[in-house]
Amino acid sequence: MSFPYDDPFWTSAATFLSSHARPVDRVLAPELFWRIVPVVSTYGTTFAPQPPVYDWMVLHKGELELVERQFLTRIAQEAVPVFANEVFVIFADVPDRNLASVRESEHVRAFEEIVKALPPAQAPPVSSAPLVIRNFSAMNSAELREAMNAFWRIGGYEYVTLRDKVYYGEVDTYVDEFIEDARDLEVLDLCCGDGRVIPKLQNARRVIGIDLSDEAVRLANERNSSPNHSFQAMDAEALTFADASFDLVLFVDAIEHVLDAEKVFQEIGRVIRPGGRLFVTVANRASLNQVMTRKMGFPEFKTNYQHIREFDMAETRRLFADAGFSIEREGGLFLFPYWGVPGVDQQVRHIIDHDAEVVELHRLLGRAVGAEHAYCSVVLGRKI
Incomplete structure (x- = not known):
């Protein structure tokens, strides 16, 4: 809010x-x-x-x-x-x-x-x-690590509303649609948290998840027991992997949480093989609810206190291009016209969060409006 x-x-x-x-x-x-x-x-x-x-x-x-x-x-x-x-x-x-x-x-x-x-x-x-x-945007890397460790110690992210559940189901659907088949791929899940997305990649040759938080990595190891899955505490701005180590990189619900997105993209471009793919979801600062907020004369806002920076599609495309990626596919992830809009959000939040018809409409509208103005943008790029 x-x-x-x-x-x-x-x-x-x-x-x-x-x-x-x-x-x-x-x-x-x-x-x-x-x-x-x-x-x-x-x-x-x-x-x-x-x-x-x-x-x-x-x-x-x-x-x-x-x-x-x-x-x-x-x-x-x-x-x-x-x-x-x-x-x-x-x-x-x-x-x-x-x-x-x-x-x-x-x-x-x-x-x-x-x-x-x-x-x-x-x-x-x-x-x-x-x-x-x-406010995470005021932190340095060490402070950010400790803040995320504290956050994961109390349980991390909780998906308690119908909106949450359908939203993350839609993320998983986009992974299926855009990636199609991870068979025999070397995969890096960047800023993996507790490894929520990893089960979508069961047929990959190897999946490595990294996160700045030691506590998140501990939870990921507890919750994912497959022998071809492993997790390490690591800063996404300074990956310790060799050049051209991976066929696929996932960067899901994370770009808005890093201190230097440009640096992270350069690191992704370094560790991914030519022809490899990058799947990213992006908190969209040009989403319809943000446009509504600005039109009403209120300040732009970040979605929550953990977001350091949010991006419109022009900024996102520039990140891909500067790191050596061409964009193959884009999609819209939910549309929330009133989310966070002062004076409006409070009146409709219960419906947005819990009404099955409204949640489904917002899912469909996100796909219809596409990456430019959906709540989140989904982008698949390929390393040139």
Whole structure:
């Protein structure tokens, strides 16, 4: 979901925070504030035996039940409220900000009444989501590796909605359609995660999966026991394989997660044999939902906090060409006209995620609109 730029209470709180918080400041806030500051500690972090010390605490009046009670009571009494509106109160714990207290405002008084009316205690919320969310585009390689290790330790990607399940089924269908037969091929699955795609390549001579995350590689080894499948922790920007080692490279749901896509493509071009094929799925920054967002006057957004960079088809074709590939086939992977569009997404998300007819329509529309404006683009290239 994108930030709710259509909501003046969210945008005024975001504007205040971004105007005053430094990149190194520790921010407690709802998850969506990762789009505003580099690192966000979600409300679940307040349940730690020794909660972190925060420089800024962005408290949503409608989500206070997600905050540990004693912590919330202490903040309400001791920290300085420096911003307040109908939805948010922002407290500061940084004495040198020279910001005036707004404790006497009606919005802070309303906040204090809500805190008093809350039950005295509650169990920590159960969630598989990370408690601390970092914008991956602000990381270096070592930080990215550790962040992905932490992510895989709590289970990695979960495909819980009907949309998720059909989407990844469609990815697999494209693999079948575009690759057709991997018999006797030497295959590299680049940024393989837990090896989800590997079972599609059972008849390959050999499949090697690599991922930056040691934890992902551990899971991939646990879940894939075929003797011709192996997994290694490796940086896609610095592959240790010899030139011309592979007949086929898969780069699925991964280009948006690497720090330097150009460098990765050059490495792919180096390790693939002349005539070898490259299968890539691409998070499309020219997808219809992004076009709608821009037309409505809202900022372009990345699909989630783990995406470092997204690409339109002109940029994708350039990556292929610069690495020495001709493009043989392209396809569209789902069409989500309203996904992430501020003021619209929230109203239709349940239907998009769970309604079988709508999910199937979005699958068919993705194929109809093609690679240019689908949610994701699918591209097959051949090494010249």
